[in-house]
Amino acid sequence: MTIRTRFAPSPTGLLHIGGARTALFNFLFARHHGGQFLLRIEDTDRARSTEAATRAILDSLEWLGLHADEPAVFQSTRAARHTEVARALLAAGQAYRCYASAEELREMREQAMREGRPPRYDGRWRDRDPADAPAGVTPAIRLRAPREGETVVDDLVQGSVRVGNAELDDMIILRSDGTPTYLHAVVVDDHDMAISHVIRGDDHLTNTFRQVQIYRAMGWDEPRFAHIPLIHGPDGAKYSKRHGAEGVLEFRDQGFLPEALCNYLLRLGWGHGDSEILDRAEAISLFDLDGVGRGAARMDFAKLTHVNAVWIRGTDDRRLTDEVLARLRPRAGLVVDATAEARVLSLMPHLKERARTLVELADNAAFLALHGTVPYDDKARTHLTPVGAALLTAVAVRLADTDFTPAAIDQALRQQAEASAVKLGQIAQPLRAALTGSTSSPGIDVTLAALGREESLRRIAAAIDVARG
Ligand code: GLU
Numbered sequence: 001m002t003i004r005t006r007f008a009p010s011p012t013g014l015l016h017i018g019g020a021r022t023a024l025f026n027f028l029f030a031r032h033h034g035g036q037f038l039l040r041i042e043d044t045d046r047a048r049s050t051e052a053a054t055r056a057i058l059d060s061l062e063w064l065g066l067h068a069d070e071p072a073v074f075q076s077t078r079a080a081r082h083t084e085v086a087r088a089l090l091a092a093g094q095a096y097r098c099y100a101s102a103e104e105l106r107e108m109r110e111q112a113m114r115e116g117r118p119p120r121y122d123g124r125w126r127d128r129d130p131a132d133a134p135a136g137v138t139p140a141i142r143l144r145a146p147r148e149g150e151t152v153v154d155d156l157v158q159g160s161v162r163v164g165n166a167e168l169d170d171m172i173i174l175r176s177d178g179t180p181t182y183l184h185a186v187v188v189d190d191h192d193m194a195i196s197h198v199i200r201g202d203d204h205l206t207n208t209f210r211q212v213q214i215y216r217a218m219g220w221d222e223p224r225f226a227h228i229p230l231i232h233g234p235d236g237a238k239y240s241k242r243h244g245a246e247g248v249l250e251f252r253d254q255g256f257l258p259e260a261l262c263n264y265l266l267r268l269g270w271g272h273g274d275s276e277i278l279d280r281a282e283a284i285s286l287f288d289l290d291g292v293g294r295g296a297a298r299m300d301f302a303k304l305t306h307v308n309a310v311w312i313r314g315t316d317d318r319r320l321t322d323e324v325l326a327r328l329r330p331r332a333g334l335v336v337d338a339t340a341e342a343r344v345l346s347l348m349p350h351l352k353e354r355a356r357t358l359v360e361l362a363d364n365a366a367f368l369a370l371h372g373t374v375p376y377d378d379k380a381r382t383h384l385t386p387v388g389a390a391l392l393t394a395v396a397v398r399l400a401d402t403d404f405t406p407a408a409i410d411q412a413l414r415q416q417a418e419a420s421a422v423k424l425g426q427i428a429q430p431l432r433a434a435l436t437g438s439t440s441s442p443g444i445d446v447t448l449a450a451l452g453r454e455e456s457l458r459r460i461a462a463a464i465d466v467a468r469g
Contacts, residue, residue, distance in 0.1 A: 003035025004196050007066075008186065010042045011053035014247035015060035017299070018201060018231045018239060021265040025228060026199045027066045028266070028287035038193055039068035043076045044185055060248035064258050065280070073193065075185055082180030085188045085218065086141050086173045094217035095173060097139035098125040099132075120169040123147075141174040143213060151209045156226035156289045158202065163209045171210055183207055187214040195223050199289070202227040226289050229269060232296040239299055255327075255357030256304070260311035264304045269297030277310055309356040317348040320361065324348075327362035328369050340369040347450035350442030367436040368450065373462040374437035383439070388430035389467035394420060395427060396460045404453045406445040413444065434463030 005026040009019055030037040039061070043049035061067070089095035100108075100121075109119040126144060133139065145168055152162040173184035180188075186207075190198060198208075205227045215222045233243035245251050251261050259279065266283055267276060270291045278286065312320065321344050329336045344351075344365050355361035367374050376384065395416055402412040413431075417424045428444045435456060441447050448456050 001196055002194070003030055003033035004038060004194050005030045005035065005199055006038040006040050006190070006193060006195050007061075007068075008040040008042050008189075008200070009057050010045065010048075011050060011057055012045065012048040013053055014249070015057045016239075016246050017248060017251070017261075017265060019057075020060065020064060020066075020248045020261070021231065021268065021297075022200055022228065023061060023066050024064070024262055024265055025226075025270075025287070025289075025292070026197075028283055029197060029199060029289060030069075031284040032287050035196070036069040037066070038070050038195070039072040040189055040193065041072055041074050042182070042186070043074055044079075044180070044182055046076065049076075056247070056249060063252055064248065064262055073189065075189060078185070078189060078192075079180060081192065082185045082188050083174060083178065086180065086184065089143065089173065089214075089217055090141055092217075093144070095141050095143050096126055096170075097130065097133070098142045098170075098172070099134055099137050099139045100124060101137070118167075121171075123170055126170060138176045138178075140172045140176040142170040142172050143210075143217060145170050145210075145213050151212060153208050153212060153225055155205070155208075156197075156224055157229075157292050157294060158205065158227050161205065161208075163206075168209060168213075173214070183210050184214060187211045190223060191215070191218070191220050197226060198223045199226040199228065201230050203230060226292070228292055229294060229296045231268065232298050234298060234300060236296070236298065243299060244301060255359035255361070256308050257311045257315065257358070259315075260304070260308040263311065264307045267307075268299070269293050269295075277307065305356050312352050312355055312358070312361065315352070317345060317352070320348055320352055320358075321345045323358050324351075324362045324365050327358065328366060331366065334366060334369040335371055336369050339371075343368040343450045343452075347442060347446060350446050354442070364441070367438070367441070371455070372458045374435070374459060376433060376437045376463075376466070377439075379439045380433035380437050383430040383433040384463055384467035385430075386467065388433075389464045391416075391420060391422065391427050392430050392434060392460050392464050392467065395431060396457055396464070399448070399453065399456065399460075402453075404449055406443070406449045409448050410445040430463070430467070431460070434460050 007023040007026050009015060027037045041054055041057070043054065086095065090097070108122055112119045121142070146165045149165055150162045151165055151168070152160060154160050171183060172181050174180055208225055212222055231239045233239045240246070245254055262280070263278055266278065271293065272286050272291055321341065324344055325336055325341060328334050347365070347368065351361060351364055355364055395413065398412050398416050402408050413427055414424060417427050420427070429439065431444055432439060432441050432447070435441070435447055435451060451459070
Protein backbone atom coordinates (compact mmCIF):
# COMPACT_ATOMS: atom_id res chain seq x y z
CA MET A 1 0.00 0.00 0.00
CA THR A 2 1.22 3.47 -0.79
CA ILE A 3 1.17 5.58 2.32
CA ARG A 4 -0.52 8.92 1.69
CA THR A 5 -1.27 11.37 4.47
CA ARG A 6 -2.72 14.83 4.42
CA PHE A 7 -2.89 17.91 6.54
CA ALA A 8 -6.30 19.55 6.19
CA PRO A 9 -6.47 22.93 7.92
CA SER A 10 -9.52 25.18 7.80
CA PRO A 11 -8.31 28.67 6.86
CA THR A 12 -10.26 30.48 9.55
CA GLY A 13 -7.27 31.68 11.55
CA LEU A 14 -3.57 31.27 12.18
CA LEU A 15 -1.78 27.96 12.01
CA HIS A 16 -1.45 27.10 15.69
CA ILE A 17 1.28 24.96 17.16
CA GLY A 18 -1.23 22.15 17.61
CA GLY A 19 -1.91 22.22 13.87
CA ALA A 20 1.81 22.44 13.16
CA ARG A 21 2.37 19.32 15.23
CA THR A 22 -0.39 17.51 13.33
CA ALA A 23 1.18 18.57 10.02
CA LEU A 24 4.60 17.44 11.23
CA PHE A 25 3.35 14.01 12.27
CA ASN A 26 1.63 13.56 8.91
CA PHE A 27 4.77 14.65 7.09
CA LEU A 28 7.11 12.41 9.09
CA PHE A 29 4.81 9.41 8.87
CA ALA A 30 4.58 9.70 5.08
CA ARG A 31 8.33 10.22 4.69
CA HIS A 32 9.17 7.41 7.06
CA HIS A 33 7.17 5.01 4.90
CA GLY A 34 8.34 6.41 1.58
CA GLY A 35 4.87 7.79 0.86
CA GLN A 36 3.38 11.19 0.11
CA PHE A 37 2.27 14.05 2.29
CA LEU A 38 -0.55 16.19 0.89
CA LEU A 39 -2.21 19.43 1.81
CA ARG A 40 -5.89 20.24 1.59
CA ILE A 41 -7.24 23.65 2.48
CA GLU A 42 -10.72 23.13 3.89
CA ASP A 43 -12.31 26.36 2.82
CA THR A 44 -15.89 25.14 2.47
CA ASP A 45 -17.07 27.54 5.14
CA ARG A 46 -16.93 30.57 2.85
CA ALA A 47 -18.06 32.96 5.54
CA ARG A 48 -15.24 32.11 7.94
CA SER A 49 -12.43 31.28 5.52
CA THR A 50 -10.12 34.09 4.49
CA GLU A 51 -7.34 34.42 1.98
CA ALA A 52 -5.12 35.96 4.64
CA ALA A 53 -5.52 32.85 6.79
CA THR A 54 -4.75 30.60 3.82
CA ARG A 55 -1.62 32.67 3.16
CA ALA A 56 -0.54 32.49 6.80
CA ILE A 57 -1.01 28.70 6.85
CA LEU A 58 1.02 28.27 3.66
CA ASP A 59 3.75 30.59 4.97
CA SER A 60 3.86 28.72 8.26
CA LEU A 61 4.23 25.34 6.57
CA GLU A 62 6.89 26.75 4.27
CA TRP A 63 8.81 28.15 7.23
CA LEU A 64 8.56 24.81 9.05
CA GLY A 65 9.85 23.04 5.96
CA LEU A 66 6.76 20.85 5.66
CA HIS A 67 6.36 20.77 1.90
CA ALA A 68 3.49 18.90 0.34
CA ASP A 69 4.28 16.46 -2.46
CA GLU A 70 1.40 17.62 -4.66
CA PRO A 71 -0.26 21.00 -5.22
CA ALA A 72 -2.65 21.96 -2.41
CA VAL A 73 -6.26 20.92 -2.94
CA PHE A 74 -8.83 23.60 -2.16
CA GLN A 75 -11.95 21.94 -0.85
CA SER A 76 -14.25 24.67 -2.15
CA THR A 77 -13.36 23.75 -5.73
CA ARG A 78 -14.72 20.25 -5.25
CA ALA A 79 -18.34 20.98 -4.40
CA ALA A 80 -19.63 19.38 -7.61
CA ARG A 81 -17.92 16.13 -6.72
CA HIS A 82 -19.30 16.23 -3.16
CA THR A 83 -22.77 16.66 -4.64
CA GLU A 84 -22.21 13.82 -7.09
CA VAL A 85 -21.36 11.42 -4.25
CA ALA A 86 -24.36 12.56 -2.23
CA ARG A 87 -26.56 11.82 -5.25
CA ALA A 88 -24.91 8.42 -5.72
CA LEU A 89 -25.76 7.58 -2.11
CA LEU A 90 -29.31 8.70 -2.76
CA ALA A 91 -29.57 6.56 -5.88
CA ALA A 92 -28.24 3.55 -3.97
CA GLY A 93 -30.81 3.98 -1.20
CA GLN A 94 -28.06 4.81 1.30
CA ALA A 95 -29.35 8.34 1.68
CA TYR A 96 -32.74 9.96 1.52
CA ARG A 97 -34.38 13.33 1.02
CA CYS A 98 -35.47 15.11 4.15
CA TYR A 99 -38.08 17.84 3.92
CA ALA A 100 -38.15 18.76 7.60
CA SER A 101 -38.40 22.52 7.94
CA ALA A 102 -36.11 24.65 10.08
CA GLU A 103 -39.06 25.12 12.41
CA GLU A 104 -39.58 21.36 12.82
CA LEU A 105 -35.89 20.80 13.48
CA ARG A 106 -35.90 23.50 16.11
CA GLU A 107 -38.88 21.91 17.84
CA MET A 108 -37.13 18.55 17.73
CA ARG A 109 -34.08 20.08 19.38
CA GLU A 110 -36.07 21.88 22.04
CA GLN A 111 -38.07 18.79 22.85
CA ALA A 112 -34.90 16.73 23.23
CA MET A 113 -33.45 19.37 25.50
CA ARG A 114 -36.55 19.44 27.65
CA GLU A 115 -36.32 15.68 28.02
CA GLY A 116 -32.63 15.82 28.78
CA ARG A 117 -31.68 13.93 25.61
CA PRO A 118 -28.95 14.97 23.18
CA PRO A 119 -30.53 16.79 20.23
CA ARG A 120 -30.90 14.30 17.42
CA TYR A 121 -32.83 14.13 14.17
CA ASP A 122 -35.67 11.68 14.68
CA GLY A 123 -35.55 10.11 11.22
CA ARG A 124 -39.02 11.33 10.26
CA TRP A 125 -38.30 11.28 6.50
CA ARG A 126 -36.21 8.12 6.56
CA ASP A 127 -38.97 5.78 5.47
CA ARG A 128 -41.61 8.20 4.42
CA ASP A 129 -43.15 8.01 0.97
CA PRO A 130 -41.50 10.66 -1.26
CA ALA A 131 -45.01 11.37 -2.55
CA ASP A 132 -45.57 13.12 0.79
CA ALA A 133 -42.97 15.71 -0.10
CA PRO A 134 -44.36 19.20 0.49
CA ALA A 135 -44.54 21.30 -2.64
CA GLY A 136 -41.94 24.00 -3.16
CA VAL A 137 -39.52 22.74 -0.48
CA THR A 138 -36.00 21.77 -1.50
CA PRO A 139 -34.92 18.83 0.59
CA ALA A 140 -31.65 18.20 2.36
CA ILE A 141 -30.04 14.83 1.79
CA ARG A 142 -29.37 12.69 4.83
CA LEU A 143 -27.33 9.54 5.19
CA ARG A 144 -29.39 6.47 6.04
CA ALA A 145 -27.16 5.49 8.95
CA PRO A 146 -27.34 2.07 10.57
CA ARG A 147 -29.60 2.10 13.63
CA GLU A 148 -28.56 -1.08 15.32
CA GLY A 149 -25.22 -2.39 16.39
CA GLU A 150 -22.07 -0.39 16.87
CA THR A 151 -19.63 1.55 14.77
CA VAL A 152 -16.11 0.55 15.70
CA VAL A 153 -12.95 2.35 14.67
CA ASP A 154 -9.58 0.75 15.23
CA ASP A 155 -7.55 3.88 15.87
CA LEU A 156 -3.77 3.68 15.65
CA VAL A 157 -3.31 5.89 18.70
CA GLN A 158 -6.54 5.56 20.68
CA GLY A 159 -7.01 1.82 20.13
CA SER A 160 -10.44 0.38 19.48
CA VAL A 161 -13.12 3.04 19.95
CA ARG A 162 -16.82 2.37 19.53
CA VAL A 163 -20.20 4.01 19.64
CA GLY A 164 -23.66 2.50 19.66
CA ASN A 165 -25.36 3.40 16.39
CA ALA A 166 -28.47 4.41 18.30
CA GLU A 167 -26.39 7.38 19.54
CA LEU A 168 -25.91 8.74 16.04
CA ASP A 169 -28.61 10.27 13.91
CA ASP A 170 -28.95 10.49 10.15
CA MET A 171 -26.61 13.34 9.34
CA ILE A 172 -27.10 15.77 6.52
CA ILE A 173 -24.60 15.28 3.72
CA LEU A 174 -26.06 17.85 1.31
CA ARG A 175 -27.91 20.87 2.68
CA SER A 176 -31.13 22.04 1.12
CA ASP A 177 -29.24 24.97 -0.42
CA GLY A 178 -27.14 22.42 -2.31
CA THR A 179 -23.95 22.86 -0.33
CA PRO A 180 -22.15 19.78 0.98
CA THR A 181 -21.56 19.46 4.70
CA TYR A 182 -18.07 19.45 6.04
CA LEU A 183 -18.09 15.86 7.35
CA HIS A 184 -19.17 14.59 3.95
CA ALA A 185 -16.69 16.71 1.99
CA VAL A 186 -13.77 15.43 4.08
CA VAL A 187 -14.65 11.80 3.32
CA VAL A 188 -15.07 12.37 -0.42
CA ASP A 189 -11.79 14.30 -0.59
CA ASP A 190 -9.83 11.79 1.48
CA HIS A 191 -11.13 9.01 -0.76
CA ASP A 192 -10.38 10.83 -4.01
CA MET A 193 -6.93 11.84 -2.78
CA ALA A 194 -6.27 8.17 -1.95
CA ILE A 195 -5.40 9.00 1.63
CA SER A 196 -4.28 5.88 3.47
CA HIS A 197 -3.85 7.41 6.93
CA VAL A 198 -5.85 10.21 8.51
CA ILE A 199 -3.72 11.63 11.32
CA ARG A 200 -5.45 14.48 13.14
CA GLY A 201 -6.29 15.99 16.50
CA ASP A 202 -8.38 13.88 18.85
CA ASP A 203 -11.05 16.58 18.83
CA HIS A 204 -12.10 14.94 15.54
CA LEU A 205 -12.55 11.49 17.00
CA THR A 206 -16.33 11.73 17.29
CA ASN A 207 -16.56 12.86 13.65
CA THR A 208 -14.86 9.64 12.65
CA PHE A 209 -17.83 7.45 13.51
CA ARG A 210 -19.99 9.42 11.13
CA GLN A 211 -17.33 9.57 8.49
CA VAL A 212 -16.75 5.82 8.41
CA GLN A 213 -20.46 5.34 7.84
CA ILE A 214 -20.10 7.27 4.59
CA TYR A 215 -17.16 5.10 3.49
CA ARG A 216 -19.19 2.00 4.30
CA ALA A 217 -22.28 3.25 2.51
CA MET A 218 -20.19 3.96 -0.61
CA GLY A 219 -18.35 0.64 -0.34
CA TRP A 220 -15.05 2.50 -0.24
CA ASP A 221 -11.92 1.30 1.53
CA GLU A 222 -11.51 3.13 4.80
CA PRO A 223 -8.25 4.84 5.65
CA ARG A 224 -6.57 4.06 8.96
CA PHE A 225 -7.21 6.72 11.58
CA ALA A 226 -4.81 8.08 14.17
CA HIS A 227 -6.16 10.69 16.57
CA ILE A 228 -3.39 12.46 18.38
CA PRO A 229 -3.90 14.23 21.71
CA LEU A 230 -4.16 17.99 21.69
CA ILE A 231 -1.56 20.30 23.18
CA HIS A 232 -2.33 21.66 26.62
CA GLY A 233 -0.78 24.57 28.46
CA PRO A 234 1.69 24.08 31.33
CA ASP A 235 -1.28 24.19 33.74
CA GLY A 236 -3.01 21.30 31.99
CA ALA A 237 -5.81 23.40 30.46
CA LYS A 238 -6.37 23.32 26.69
CA TYR A 239 -3.66 25.46 25.12
CA SER A 240 -4.75 29.01 24.44
CA LYS A 241 -3.53 32.52 23.93
CA ARG A 242 -3.13 33.14 27.65
CA HIS A 243 -0.42 30.44 27.80
CA GLY A 244 1.75 32.32 25.31
CA ALA A 245 2.35 32.42 21.59
CA GLU A 246 -0.13 30.34 19.61
CA GLY A 247 0.55 30.93 15.96
CA VAL A 248 3.57 29.35 14.30
CA LEU A 249 4.64 32.70 12.87
CA GLU A 250 4.54 34.20 16.37
CA PHE A 251 7.15 31.66 17.43
CA ARG A 252 9.21 32.66 14.41
CA ASP A 253 8.95 36.31 15.43
CA GLN A 254 9.95 35.44 18.98
CA GLY A 255 13.20 34.06 17.64
CA PHE A 256 12.69 30.32 17.41
CA LEU A 257 14.34 28.37 14.62
CA PRO A 258 11.96 26.18 12.60
CA GLU A 259 14.20 23.17 13.25
CA ALA A 260 13.95 23.80 16.98
CA LEU A 261 10.17 24.23 16.94
CA CYS A 262 9.73 21.03 14.88
CA ASN A 263 12.17 19.19 17.13
CA TYR A 264 10.28 20.31 20.23
CA LEU A 265 6.82 19.57 18.77
CA LEU A 266 7.98 16.12 17.74
CA ARG A 267 9.21 15.28 21.23
CA LEU A 268 6.01 16.67 22.74
CA GLY A 269 3.95 13.54 23.21
CA TRP A 270 6.09 11.30 21.07
CA GLY A 271 8.74 9.30 22.80
CA HIS A 272 11.91 7.84 21.50
CA GLY A 273 14.43 6.90 24.14
CA ASP A 274 16.32 9.79 25.63
CA SER A 275 17.47 11.57 22.51
CA GLU A 276 16.07 15.04 22.82
CA ILE A 277 17.70 16.70 19.84
CA LEU A 278 16.69 15.18 16.54
CA ASP A 279 17.19 16.63 13.11
CA ARG A 280 14.79 16.07 10.24
CA ALA A 281 16.59 13.04 8.84
CA GLU A 282 16.67 11.35 12.26
CA ALA A 283 13.03 12.24 12.86
CA ILE A 284 12.04 10.68 9.52
CA SER A 285 13.94 7.52 10.21
CA LEU A 286 12.60 7.10 13.76
CA PHE A 287 9.03 8.39 13.62
CA ASP A 288 6.11 6.05 13.82
CA LEU A 289 2.66 6.28 15.33
CA ASP A 290 3.23 3.71 18.03
CA GLY A 291 5.41 6.20 19.88
CA VAL A 292 2.56 8.72 20.17
CA GLY A 293 1.15 8.82 23.70
CA ARG A 294 -2.54 9.02 24.50
CA GLY A 295 -2.29 11.68 27.18
CA ALA A 296 -2.51 15.37 26.41
CA ALA A 297 0.86 16.89 25.58
CA ARG A 298 1.86 19.75 27.86
CA MET A 299 3.62 22.73 26.42
CA ASP A 300 6.84 23.52 28.28
CA PHE A 301 8.35 26.85 27.23
CA ALA A 302 11.57 26.35 29.19
CA LYS A 303 12.21 23.13 27.33
CA LEU A 304 11.40 24.68 23.97
CA THR A 305 13.81 27.52 24.73
CA HIS A 306 16.50 25.06 25.73
CA VAL A 307 16.03 23.09 22.50
CA ASN A 308 16.21 26.36 20.57
CA ALA A 309 19.50 27.30 22.24
CA VAL A 310 20.98 23.95 21.25
CA TRP A 311 19.84 24.44 17.66
CA ILE A 312 21.22 27.99 17.56
CA ARG A 313 24.63 26.74 18.68
CA GLY A 314 24.57 24.15 15.91
CA THR A 315 23.43 26.51 13.17
CA ASP A 316 25.69 27.87 10.47
CA ASP A 317 27.14 31.35 11.18
CA ARG A 318 26.11 32.76 7.82
CA ARG A 319 22.45 31.86 8.30
CA LEU A 320 22.41 33.21 11.85
CA THR A 321 24.04 36.43 10.65
CA ASP A 322 21.29 36.89 8.06
CA GLU A 323 18.65 36.26 10.75
CA VAL A 324 20.29 38.82 13.03
CA LEU A 325 20.70 41.47 10.32
CA ALA A 326 17.05 41.09 9.31
CA ARG A 327 16.09 41.74 12.93
CA LEU A 328 18.46 44.67 13.37
CA ARG A 329 17.53 46.47 10.15
CA PRO A 330 14.20 47.87 11.34
CA ARG A 331 15.65 49.09 14.65
CA ALA A 332 16.08 52.83 14.99
CA GLY A 333 19.55 54.21 15.55
CA LEU A 334 21.48 51.29 14.07
CA VAL A 335 23.54 51.31 10.89
CA VAL A 336 23.24 47.89 9.33
CA ASP A 337 25.82 48.23 6.58
CA ALA A 338 28.50 45.93 5.13
CA THR A 339 30.83 46.78 8.02
CA ALA A 340 28.24 45.76 10.57
CA GLU A 341 27.60 42.58 8.63
CA ALA A 342 31.27 41.63 8.62
CA ARG A 343 31.51 42.26 12.36
CA VAL A 344 28.43 40.19 13.15
CA LEU A 345 29.68 37.33 10.99
CA SER A 346 33.09 37.32 12.60
CA LEU A 347 31.75 37.39 16.16
CA MET A 348 28.94 34.88 15.47
CA PRO A 349 30.84 31.77 16.65
CA HIS A 350 30.97 33.43 20.09
CA LEU A 351 27.59 35.20 20.06
CA LYS A 352 25.70 32.02 19.29
CA GLU A 353 27.07 30.27 22.35
CA ARG A 354 25.14 32.59 24.63
CA ALA A 355 21.74 33.19 22.99
CA ARG A 356 18.58 31.20 23.57
CA THR A 357 16.55 32.89 20.84
CA LEU A 358 17.30 34.82 17.67
CA VAL A 359 15.86 37.90 19.37
CA GLU A 360 18.43 37.58 22.14
CA LEU A 361 21.10 36.96 19.54
CA ALA A 362 20.13 40.18 17.75
CA ASP A 363 20.05 42.11 21.04
CA ASN A 364 23.53 40.88 21.85
CA ALA A 365 24.82 41.78 18.39
CA ALA A 366 23.24 45.25 18.15
CA PHE A 367 26.37 47.04 19.43
CA LEU A 368 28.15 45.89 16.27
CA ALA A 369 25.79 47.99 14.15
CA LEU A 370 26.88 51.32 15.66
CA HIS A 371 29.70 53.61 14.65
CA GLY A 372 31.96 55.63 16.95
CA THR A 373 29.94 55.64 20.15
CA VAL A 374 27.47 53.39 21.92
CA PRO A 375 24.74 54.16 24.45
CA TYR A 376 25.75 52.92 27.92
CA ASP A 377 23.40 51.06 30.18
CA ASP A 378 23.41 51.69 33.95
CA LYS A 379 25.76 48.84 34.79
CA ALA A 380 28.21 49.92 32.11
CA ARG A 381 28.25 53.45 33.53
CA THR A 382 29.49 52.14 36.87
CA HIS A 383 32.75 51.22 35.12
CA LEU A 384 33.20 54.62 33.47
CA THR A 385 34.97 56.25 36.42
CA PRO A 386 38.25 58.20 36.65
CA VAL A 387 40.00 54.91 37.49
CA GLY A 388 38.35 53.33 34.47
CA ALA A 389 39.42 56.28 32.32
CA ALA A 390 43.05 55.84 33.36
CA LEU A 391 43.00 52.13 32.54
CA LEU A 392 41.27 52.77 29.20
CA THR A 393 43.86 55.39 28.30
CA ALA A 394 46.71 52.99 28.92
CA VAL A 395 44.93 50.21 27.01
CA ALA A 396 44.32 52.52 24.05
CA VAL A 397 48.01 53.30 23.81
CA ARG A 398 48.91 49.63 23.82
CA LEU A 399 46.20 48.62 21.34
CA ALA A 400 47.36 51.27 18.88
CA ASP A 401 50.41 49.07 18.31
CA THR A 402 48.89 45.63 18.58
CA ASP A 403 48.19 43.23 15.80
CA PHE A 404 44.37 42.95 15.85
CA THR A 405 44.08 39.20 16.21
CA PRO A 406 42.38 37.76 19.32
CA ALA A 407 45.64 36.12 20.47
CA ALA A 408 47.74 39.28 20.14
CA ILE A 409 45.01 41.37 21.77
CA ASP A 410 44.75 38.94 24.67
CA GLN A 411 48.49 39.12 25.18
CA ALA A 412 48.50 42.93 25.06
CA LEU A 413 45.70 43.16 27.64
CA ARG A 414 47.49 40.76 30.00
CA GLN A 415 50.65 42.81 29.71
CA GLN A 416 48.69 45.97 30.44
CA ALA A 417 47.04 44.37 33.49
CA GLU A 418 50.45 43.47 34.80
CA ALA A 419 51.85 46.92 34.09
CA SER A 420 48.89 48.59 35.84
CA ALA A 421 49.02 46.04 38.68
CA VAL A 422 45.36 45.07 38.28
CA LYS A 423 43.58 41.86 37.41
CA LEU A 424 42.65 41.26 33.77
CA GLY A 425 38.94 41.56 34.70
CA GLN A 426 39.49 45.08 36.01
CA ILE A 427 40.63 46.08 32.54
CA ALA A 428 38.08 43.99 30.71
CA GLN A 429 35.05 45.55 32.42
CA PRO A 430 35.59 49.22 31.52
CA LEU A 431 36.68 48.03 28.09
CA ARG A 432 33.53 46.01 27.62
CA ALA A 433 31.46 49.00 28.77
CA ALA A 434 33.28 51.23 26.27
CA LEU A 435 32.89 48.82 23.34
CA THR A 436 29.44 47.40 23.86
CA GLY A 437 27.69 49.81 26.24
CA SER A 438 26.91 46.83 28.48
CA THR A 439 28.66 44.51 30.89
CA SER A 440 28.13 41.29 29.02
CA SER A 441 29.57 40.26 25.70
CA PRO A 442 31.65 37.45 24.27
CA GLY A 443 35.35 37.43 25.24
CA ILE A 444 36.88 40.89 25.15
CA ASP A 445 39.67 39.76 22.78
CA VAL A 446 37.27 38.45 20.14
CA THR A 447 34.98 41.44 20.62
CA LEU A 448 37.85 43.85 19.98
CA ALA A 449 38.99 41.83 16.97
CA ALA A 450 35.45 41.87 15.49
CA LEU A 451 35.20 45.67 15.86
CA GLY A 452 38.67 46.28 14.43
CA ARG A 453 41.33 48.65 15.65
CA GLU A 454 39.96 51.93 14.37
CA GLU A 455 36.42 51.46 15.66
CA SER A 456 37.65 50.05 18.98
CA LEU A 457 39.90 53.06 19.56
CA ARG A 458 37.10 55.48 18.68
CA ARG A 459 34.75 53.85 21.20
CA ILE A 460 37.45 53.81 23.86
CA ALA A 461 38.14 57.51 23.32
CA ALA A 462 34.44 58.34 23.59
CA ALA A 463 34.17 56.32 26.82
CA ILE A 464 37.21 58.09 28.31
CA ASP A 465 35.46 61.42 27.66
CA VAL A 466 32.37 60.22 29.50
CA ALA A 467 34.42 58.68 32.31
CA ARG A 468 36.27 61.93 32.88
CA GLY A 469 32.90 63.65 33.08
N1 GLU B 1 -10.26 21.04 8.77
C1 GLU B 1 -10.15 20.41 10.04
C2 GLU B 1 -9.50 21.33 11.03
O1 GLU B 1 -8.88 22.31 10.65
C3 GLU B 1 -9.38 19.11 10.00
C4 GLU B 1 -10.18 18.00 9.42
C5 GLU B 1 -9.47 16.69 9.32
O2 GLU B 1 -8.25 16.62 9.55
O3 GLU B 1 -10.16 15.73 8.98
O4 GLU B 1 -9.60 21.11 12.22
